[in-house]
Amino acid sequence: MLEYGDHKHLAHCLSTETGQRVGPSMSEHALIVRNLTKSYGSVRAVDGISFAIRRGAIFCLVGPNGAGKTTTMEMIEGLKQPDSGEIVLLDMRLPQELGRAKQMIGVQLQTTGLFERLTAGELVNLFRSFYARPVPAADVLKAVSLETKSDQLVSQLSGGQQQRLAVALALVNDPELLFLDEPTAGLDPQARREVWRLIQSMKQREKTVFMTTHYMDEAEKLSDEVAIIDYGKIIAHDAPRNLVAGLNKANVIEFSTDSDVTDNQFSGLRSVSAATVLNKNVVLYTTDVKECLVDVLNLSQSLSFEIKDMQFRNPSLEDVFIELTGRMLRE
Numbered sequence: 001m002l003e004y005g006d007h008k009h010l011a012h013c014l015s016t017e018t019g020q021r022v023g024p025s026m027s028e029h030a031l032i033v034r035n036l037t038k039s040y041g042s043v044r045a046v047d048g049i050s051f052a053i054r055r056g057a058i059f060c061l062v063g064p065n066g067a068g069k070t071t072t073m074e075m076i077e078g079l080k081q082p083d084s085g086e087i088v089l090l091d092m093r094l095p096q097e098l099g100r101a102k103q104m105i106g107v108q109l110q111t112t113g114l115f116e117r118l119t120a121g122e123l124v125n126l127f128r129s130f131y132a133r134p135v136p137a138a139d140v141l142k143a144v145s146l147e148t149k150s151d152q153l154v155s156q157l158s159g160g161q162q163q164r165l166a167v168a169l170a171l172v173n174d175p176e177l178l179f180l181d182e183p184t185a186g187l188d189p190q191a192r193r194e195v196w197r198l199i200q201s202m203k204q205r206e207k208t209v210f211m212t213t214h215y216m217d218e219a220e221k222l223s224d225e226v227a228i229i230d231y232g233k234i235i236a237h238d239a240p241r242n243l244v245a246g247l248n249k250a251n252v253i254e255f256s257t258d259s260d261v262t263d264n265q266f267s268g269l270r271s272v273s274a275a276t277v278l279n280k281n282v283v284l285y286t287t288d289v290k291e292c293l294v295d296v297l298n299l300s301q302s303l304s305f306e307i308k309d310m311q312f313r314n315p316s317l318e319d320v321f322i323e324l325t326g327r328m329l330r331e
Contacts, residue, residue: 027091030055030177030208031076036085038071045071047232048085053225056206058199060219063229064325069212070110072229073181076210077107090176103131106175110182110212112166114154120165121150124172131173144168145194160187167195178202180211184218196222216318220244226317230325243320249273249285252313253292256281259305269295276322283322285315 031053038046046068053059063069074080076087078098087094092101115123121137128134141147144164149157157165163186170178180199184192199222202209213219219226220240227237236243257280266275266284271292274285286292289312300307 027088028054029088030057030090031059031210032086032088033072033076034086036072036075036087037083038068038075038080039083044232046075046082049229049232049234051227051234051237053208053210055208056203057224058203058209058211058222060223060226061210061212061229062214062216062219062226062321067229068232069229070181073179073210073212077105077179078102103173104176106170106173106178108166108170108178108180108183110185112162112169114162114165116155117153119151119153120146120157123154123165124150124168127169127172133174134172135174137172140168140171143171143198145191160191163187164191164195167198175207177208177210180209182212182214184213184215192218216316216321220317228321228324235324236320240317244315244317247285247315247319247323249315249319250287251285251289251292252315252319253284253286253289253296253310254282254313255310256308257300257305258308259303261303261305265299265303266296269299271295274323278322283319285319 029052033052034050035048036046036050037044037048049068049072061069061072071080075082076089076094078094078101081095089101090104092098094101115126118126120141124137124140128137138147138150141150144167146161146164146168149161149165154162154165163183167180167183170180183199184195187195196218199209199211203224211222223240225237226240226243227234228243229235238246260280261277261282263275263277266272266277266282269275269292271286271288272284272295273287276283284292284296296307
């Protein structure tokens, strides 16, 4: 298991081996995006979005599949050309200064095609050769708990190990701004938390992280700021706790049913302030749990539906997402 001390060891190696790359910042923001657009034929994938990320912050972009997350990230990384808009990355304007910017960012793609006939160590050293002051390969592999896999062919690594190797490749140049597109997809719970600790260690070293995720608990736990994108537009952007507080809903009752019920059947109850029904999963918001339970039980009898797996909890970022988009994150 990767211990937090391993990340501190990596931080020491990064600072002593590679030296400082950036002088005093000219801007408090690591990234500024203004009116960014991208269309594919008649489909507007990214529709005039604007946002900024403070230096040293962990920023998470979340949205349903096809909302524009990856397209946005790839335009900022220089992998796709925007139709219009302005990008300022680490005080460099893109695409004019893209070559210099690439030396200062790390990128883990949502899908990475790795050279399967190279070993993990050989692949890391290949990526190290692209940079003037690379991090020692052993330290990069240790940061993602792959130090014992250095001599193993990439084709022999599990899917989760290949995912962690992709993260390692994004660290070889000690980036000032790290882009992570679904970094924990396919990882088991232990490996997922190791990546969390690695991301948190980047923040402690005053690095900036821009990530996307399908896990709302991950966004809520790790992020300083979350932006929710839907149909190519950013519909909310704030600290997770502020987004949740904005719901003004004290309690959540959640259950499933085998019947076709609707939002309106529940939102009409006096004790329910809001209701959503998605795939026969019912989420009710209330300030009076006892009264709400009585109302729901009475409604179940009158409509003849069964209540299954009822749970009580506080509102979360997932609830914010559902209220704003009307969808679960994985839809």
